[in-house]
Amino acid sequence: MTQLYQQLILEHSKTPTGRVAKGELEGANSHGLNIGTSHQVNPTCGDEITLVAKFEGDKIADIIWEGQGCAISQASASVMTDMAIGQTATQVTDDNLLFHELMHSRGAGLTDPQAIEQLGDAVAFTGVSQYPARIKCALLGWEALRAAIHQAQLKGE
Amino acid sequence: MALDITAIREQFPILDRTVRGGKPLIYLDSAATTQRPRAVVEAMEQFTFSHNGAVHRGTHQLGEEATDAFEAARATVARLVGAAPDEIVWTSGATAGLNLVANGFKNASLGPKSAAASRFALKPGDEIVVTEAEHHSNLVPWQELAKATGAELRWFGVDDEGRLDLSNLNELINERTKVVAFTHVSNVTAAITPIEQIVAAARRVGATTILDACQSVAHLPLDLPALGVDFAAFSGHKMFGPTGVGVLYGTREALAALPPVNFGGSMVETVTMTDATYLPPPMRFEAGTQMVTAAIGMAAAANWLNNLGFDNLSEYENNLAEELLKVEEIPGITIIGPREAHDRVALVSFVVDGVHPHDVGQVLDDAGIAVRVGQHCAQPIHNRFGVSSSVRASATVYNTVAEISAFREALAQVRPFFGVD
Numbered sequence: 233m234t235q236l237y238q239q240l241i242l243e244h245s246k247t248p249t250g251r252v253a254k255g256e257l258e259g260a261n262s263h264g265l266n267i268g269t270s271h272q273v274n275p276t277c278g279d280e281i282t283l284v285a286k287f288e289g290d291k292i293a294d295i296i297w298e299g300q301g302c303a304i305s306q307a308s309a310s311v312m313t314d315m316a317i318g319q320t321a322t323q324v325t326d327d328n329l330l331f332h333e334l335m336h337s338r339g340a341g342l343t344d345p346q347a348i349e350q351l352g353d354a355v356a357f358t359g360v361s362q363y364p365a366r367i368k369c370a371l372l373g374w375e376a377l378r379a380a381i382h383q384a385q386l387k388g389e
Numbered sequence: 390m391a392l393d394i395t396a397i398r399e400q401f402p403i404l405d406r407t408v409r410g411g412k413p414l415i416y417l418d419s420a421a422t423t424q425r426p427r428a429v430v431e432a433m434e435q436f437t438f439s440h441n442g443a444v445h446r447g448t449h450q451l452g453e454e455a456t457d458a459f460e461a462a463r464a465t466v467a468r469l470v471g472a473a474p475d476e477i478v479w480t481s482g483a484t485a486g487l488n489l490v491a492n493g494f495k496n497a498s499l500g501p502k503s504a505a506a507s508r509f510a511l512k513p514g515d516e517i518v519v520t521e522a523e524h525h526s527n528l529v530p531w532q533e534l535a536k537a538t539g540a541e542l543r544w545f546g547v548d549d550e551g552r553l554d555l556s557n558l559n560e561l562i563n564e565r566t567k568v569v570a571f572t573h574v575s576n577v578t579a580a581i582t583p584i585e586q587i588v589a590a591a592r593r594v595g596a597t598t599i600l601d602a603c604q605s606v607a608h609l610p611l612d613l614p615a616l617g618v619d620f621a622a623f624s625g626h627k628m629f630g631p632t633g634v635g636v637l638y639g640t641r642e643a644l645a646a647l648p649p650v651n652f653g654g655s656m657v658e659t660v661t662m663t664d665a666t667y668l669p670p671p672m673r674f675e676a677g678t679q680m681v682t683a684a685i686g687m688a689a690a691a692n693w694l695n696n697l698g699f700d701n702l703s704e705y706e707n708n709l710a711e712e713l714l715k716v717e718e719i720p721g722i723t724i725i726g727p728r729e730a731h732d733r734v735a736l737v738s739f740v741v742d743g744v745h746p747h748d749v750g751q752v753l754d755d756a757g758i759a760v761r762v763g764q765h766c767a768q769p770i771h772n773r774f775g776v777s778s779s780v781r782a783s784a785t786v787y788n789t790v791a792e793i794s795a796f797r798e799a800l801a802q803v804r805p806f807f808g809v810d
Binding site for chain 2: 233236237242246276277278279280300301302303304363366369
């Protein structure tokens with residue numbers, strides 16, 4: 233169990249980066265930035281996340297989200313937020329693909345040292361990939377960010 | 390006569406296996422799906438290896454034997470619920486049965502082909518009554534029917550203890566009410582519905598009653614004709630039988646009047662290029678090749694249950710319910726549903742303060758304990774209690790008091806593990 237719920241995951245789940253109180257997202261001021269939003273639901277457990285990503289040009293300037301969910305989903309969205317702020321949409325999309333690869337590794341993790349380095353703290357979620365029912369928990373925030381980026385890109389065009 | 394639980398457990402080979410690195414399996418998810426005794430699998434094997442053939446067609450011996458076995462299975466399942474064989478329609482499961490009735494109403498509403506079917510024709514101003522405690526399968530079909538016909542969907546609420554609030558019974562069930570669909574036992578709160586009151590009210594106004602018997606059929610003695618409901622549905626896989634098979638019960642009058650929903654082979658009398666006439670019930674509702682082997686298995690499960698005896702079963706499961714209710718002695722645990730052991734079945738849903746149900750389930754799973762986490766296909770009742778999801782432990786005749794103690798011990802470790810107190 234401690235392999236799945238690593239200390240880093242427990243800590244992020246208790247004080248997640250980017251999570252705001254319910255209702256705060258509506259009042260979020262874009263300060264003239266291009267923003268993308270996304271609402272994702274996991275219908276089997278009722279977990280949900282609403283995420284707002286703000287862009288300065290192609291760079292993600294800020295991410296805030298509100299949601300409810302298990303320790304895995306909250307911690308994963310938190311680690312993702314830490315990773316994504318300051319990166320370009322292209323870089324985040326690349327991270328997202330790598331994280332998906334990690335989640336589908338059935339506990340084996342990634343072998344490419346460069347990929348491991350790129351994922352940084354998100355490697356702590358390797359244990360999740362041993363539990364097929366929990367992978368979607370770890371991916372909920374990433375899916376919200378992917379959709380938010382897509383929406384912002386459509387608006388920007 | 391007390392049940393020999395050790396002997397019962399021996400009939401379920403899966404209970405011997407270990408999970409998650411050698412831990413003995415403690416299976417507390419029978420409300421989702423029950424395990425199967427050897428008798429069920431052996432009946433299916435015997436049929437497959439010795440009698441399999443196409444039923445209700447052909448003249449060869451295997452066809453005859455298969456047809457006999459299939460119809461005998463229908464009679465066996467009918468006996469389990471006090472019904473006659475021609476009041477039993479095979480379905481793929483309770484969800485299909487409930488949808489069949491709702492779609493029968495829809496077909497009748499589109500333009501009744503017979504005077505009898507007009508009792509199922511809905512129009513704006515009519516009302517459909519359900520409860521807040523329904524599984525999605527006995528809620529969403531009625532939502533769809535309401536949308537399609539303009540009828541209004543109304544519902545009984547539940548009180549803080551999780552029991553149906555029938556204080557507005559005579560207001561909710563009134564002369565506009567055409568359908569009353571409700572569960573016998575909530576798959577979240579475990580509360581048993583006082584069916585008699587609801588059926589009496591529905592009868593006074595001539596409304597059709599539909600009972601979801603999924604969570605009761607394997608735990609309580611059922612006499613559907615005595616209960617007086619018009620329709621009832623249940624699934625094989627929640628009563629020690631296989632998946633992919635279930636039953637829709639309907640009174641002769643109700644089945645004779647309900648328009649068919651699925652069309653094709655095996656349900657017709659004569660067919661021309663422009664029209665067809667239909668067989669009488671139950672075959673009118675059984676278009677296409679049926680799940681014959683699974684039906685044989687479901688009948689074997691019905692026999693197995695009958696042999697146990699429902700008096701013995703209820704007494705034993707009541708004991709398990711009391712053991713399950715002790716989870717509330719653990720700090721931080723709140724039960725959703727009644728706290729008393731009476732008028733309930735042996736399942737308990739709860740939340741753990743500060744720990745998400747998924748995480749609770751994961752820690753229990755690591756101890757070899759299988760429970761359900763999530764919404765159990767019943768979002769509205771979770772909303773009613775202000776929670777997004779819950780943990781559910783459900784026990785049946787193959788579980789022991791020692792297993793439930795082990796479950797409570799593992800549960801007591803959950804909040805310390807996550808550092809919540």
